[in-house]
Amino acid sequence: MSRRNLMLLGVAAGIAALPLLLRADGGFKGSDDQGSAAVAALAPDYQPWFKPVWTPPSGEVESLLFSLQAALGAGLVGYYLGYRRGSQRRREDAPRAGD
């Protein structure tokens, strides 16, 4: 990982962490839920006409599934990068091995 990439990721992490320090009072609720709340405020009579087919029974199960989503994705990205690096290195070594 180049120095430049590490720096960019560091800045990204900083932007994510900063609100936690600056807005210690914030509830950090999800914007999606706030959107639903705004709908309820604008149209108090509106009733959602369809229920989710399945709802995680608790916050714990929900965070399990979110972690799984991230883990599966990260695993695949990591596999891909490792595979690419490996095949690139093998190709660079190949001419010497062929002599």
Added chain:
Amino acid sequence: MHIMEGYLPPLHALAWTVASAPFVLVGARKVAKVMEEHRETRLLLAASGAFAFVLSALKIPSITGSCSHPTGVGLGAIVFGPPVTAVLGSIVLLFQALLLAHGGLTTLGANVFSMAIAGPWVSFAIFRGAAALGLPQAAGVFLAAMLGDLATYCVTACQLALAFPDPASGFGGALSKFLAIYAVTQVPLAIIEGLITVVAVNILVQHSRDELCALSFLKGGALKGGAR
């Protein structure tokens, strides 16, 4: 940007589904074509989908004191183009609708339209525009991913404002309310997504040259060469 299950009136839900369907169908055909003609890019395709999987799972705190998540589809839009990305984004949204009660089936069409169609097309247009203007590649990638992310949330705000206009101030009043919730919160997250996407493209340019050339990402003067 997820509109929750049942939170769009039936007519709106249907209209957005009808609007999104052709993009996803064309995208599915394009995916099949890419997999057949550029077999070597299959793994990269999976990795681009995985990238969106990771990023859209991350709820990140924002300066407004609430949390939101990046979309992760800018990368796919830049490398594979918007039609393929429509499919990748739809898979992510379907997973979240079925297993996480996040978004929903009735609102899938609207959510696909914002995250898997509008965002990627904005990213793609900005990336091409930046290249045409001769901006450095990293700047183009950053702007494309950042503004695509932001566009997704603006579209969500429009969708909700269309469905639920303010009784007093109409569509405009509702739009400003929804934009305050979605778009303002999203600004720092969009910047984060821009930065991470620049890193992803840097790594791809370094390690996946063959695939990027096959997809014609690295053709043309402005895009040649490594990370600048």
